[in-house]
Every structure is written in C-alpha cells, then in structure tokens.
Amino acid sequence: MDSIERNDPLRALVVNHGENGPVRFADVEEPEPSAGEALVEIRHIGLNFGELKYAAQWPEGAIHGHDASGVVVRAAADGSGPPVGARVALGMAPYAWAQRVAVGPAWLGVVPDNVALTEAAALGIAGVTALRVLRTRALLAREVLITGASGGVGHFAVQLAALAGARVTALVGSPARSAGLTELGADDVVTDLSTVDTRFDLVLDTVGGPTLVDTWNLLAEGGAVHLVGISSGQEAAFPAGSLFGFGAPRTIATFGDTSPPHQELTDLLRLLAAGTLSAPIGRRGEWTEVNDAANDLFARRIHGKIVLDVS
Numbered sequence: 001m002d003s004i005e006r007n008d009p010l011r012a013l014v015v016n017h018g019e020n021g022p023v024r025f026a027d028v029e030e031p032e033p034s035a036g037e038a039l040v041e042i043r044h045i046g047l048n049f050g051e052l053k054y055a056a057q058w059p060e061g062a063i064h065g066h067d068a069s070g071v072v073v074r075a076a077a078d079g080s081g082p083p084v085g086a087r088v089a090l091g092m093a094p095y096a097w098a099q100r101v102a103v104g105p106a107w108l109g110v111v112p113d114n115v116a117l118t119e120a121a122a123l124g125i126a127g128v129t130a131l132r133v134l135r136t137r138a139l140l141a142r143e144v145l146i147t148g149a150s151g152g153v154g155h156f157a158v159q160l161a162a163l164a165g166a167r168v169t170a171l172v173g174s175p176a177r178s179a180g181l182t183e184l185g186a187d188d189v190v191t192d193l194s195t196v197d198t199r200f201d202l203v204l205d206t207v208g209g210p211t212l213v214d215t216w217n218l219l220a221e222g223g224a225v226h227l228v229g230i231s232s233g234q235e236a237a238f239p240a241g242s243l244f245g246f247g248a249p250r251t252i253a254t255f256g257d258t259s260p261p262h263q264e265l266t267d268l269l270r271l272l273a274a275g276t277l278s279a280p281i282g283r284r285g286e287w288t289e290v291n292d293a294a295n296d297l298f299a300r301r302i303h304g305k306i307v308l309d310v311s
Helices: 049-053 119-120 124-134 152-163 210-217 262-274 287-298
Strands: 009-013 023-028 037-045 067-074 087-090 101-104 108-110 143-147 166-171 188-190 198-207 219-227 251-255 281-286 305-309
Touching: 023 262, 023 287, 037 087, 037 119, 037 124, 037 287, 049 152, 067 101, 067 108, 067 119, 087 119, 101 166, 108 262, 119 210, 119 281, 124 152, 124 198, 124 262, 143 210, 143 262, 152 166, 152 198, 210 219, 287 305
Parallel strands: 143 166, 143 198, 166 188, 198 219, 219 251, 281 305
Antiparallel strands: 009 023, 037 067, 037 101, 037 305, 067 087, 087 108
C-alpha cells in the first residue's frame, strides 16, 4: 500500500524559466508505471550544479532533477527490479524530484541496511561521474589531479582515486575550501596550479576555462584530461603550439555518459556500506528551501553535496 494517500495532490519541483529560481513547485499527474517500472516514494533529493545552473535548457514546467532516494511502493509488474519496501537510490533518472516517481531498475540501486537514504541521495550524477572517469585507466601508483575538489564530484573523485592507489592532488578555489580533503585521501591540496610541478597521468576537471589549459600543461606523456564540468563559465584559450608535442599522445576527453547507472550505483553503495567511501553532505534541509540551496551552490558556499528532504 502506498504511504501517501492517492487523494493528496502530487507535488513536484518543475523547471521555472522565470526570475524566481530555476525550479518551482507544481501539482503534477500521478505517474503510471509501465510494466518494467517501479513506483518509488521519494524521501530525499540530491542537487547538482548543472541541472540547476542550466535549467533553462529543459522545458518549462517539466519535472526536474535526476538524483534522489526513497522506498519502492509498487514493484515493476514484469518482476524486474526491487520488491515493495526496498530502499533505493535513483541516479541520473529522469523526472526524479517528485513525491512519487515511476522508474526503471536500470536507474536504481538497492540501498544496504546500514546506509542512510540521505547518503544514497547524494550519489547519483556526482558519484557515478567520478567512478566512470577514474575507471578509464589503472590508477595504482599514478598521479591524479582533481580540480574543483571541494564540490560534489570532487569529494567522490578524491576518495575513489585514493582507494584505487593513486597519489591524489586536489585543487580548490581557496584555502577555506580545502577542509576535509586530506582526510578523504588527498595527498596534496593546492589553490594554485602554478605552484605544482607534478606531471599527472589523469586529470578530472570540473572547472574548465583557464584551469583546463593549466591542467593540460601539467599532463604527463600519455596522460588524459577528462572534462566533466565547466563551473568557471569561462573560455579555454590554448596558446599557439601548446597542443603539439612529442612522445606518447596526450588527450582531452569530454564526458557526457548518461547511460543507466545501475551497476555503478550498486558499486558505490557497497563502498558506502563497507565504510570505505563517504558521502559528504554540505547542506541538509527541506525541499522547500531548494532555491536558497541553489543560490548557495552557485555562490560556492557548499562543500560536498546538497540533500533535501521531501515532505
């Protein structure tokens, strides 16, 4: 039996193209799951920079958001996916920021008993992105640079790279944003790449702009930069000749893998359950605070993830 009465209006956060925030509340239609979809009652949502900063790229009034956690209140009719009562994390799922969501098992991970649903809501895009990039090459005893390391992707990337045996350098925007990164596994935390003389085998760049150019200049032969974000909002201008070189080729790879993340969510949840990964939450509150939380995210006032409770 669903824990929310059916005669209650279904509330959701939808895309808002006006001036009062990237999202607004609206009453929406009750989802009708297909045979291969479960109905999930959402308990928490996880916010990401991109989906809020660039909300205008989604249709006005569309249910927004991709990351959440909750409980299955109706299992998929075809028998796929988790049973009624299962605690689940939604990652990269469409239309996730509503009180109830119809979602296929490919976008779900079952949350272990010793993992809080709040932590599970923080995984999604940030955790899966970090894991997918870091799995592109063996990292044992390699030099890895994480830019924007105090953000959601950065917090997970620092931990996962360290778990894989890399020597991790974390770049942050100011000394105040370095808090906790050493404890998460960073060997060095820096605010200025001009002070760094390490040559990196892999760079996970969430910043873009001039920082991307700087990371390219620190790349070892055969190394790769994976560009997963452009939080700086600035252009990247490479000086003439800087993209030419001898030796093993260096590469810049864009990253936009939005394929279903079931396996990655499952792997991340296992690491959380084992205590070898944490989901740092920099702000927790009610989903009615979503636009204030978005402003904090845009202003770089948040370390880690934002998780809001659905009421």
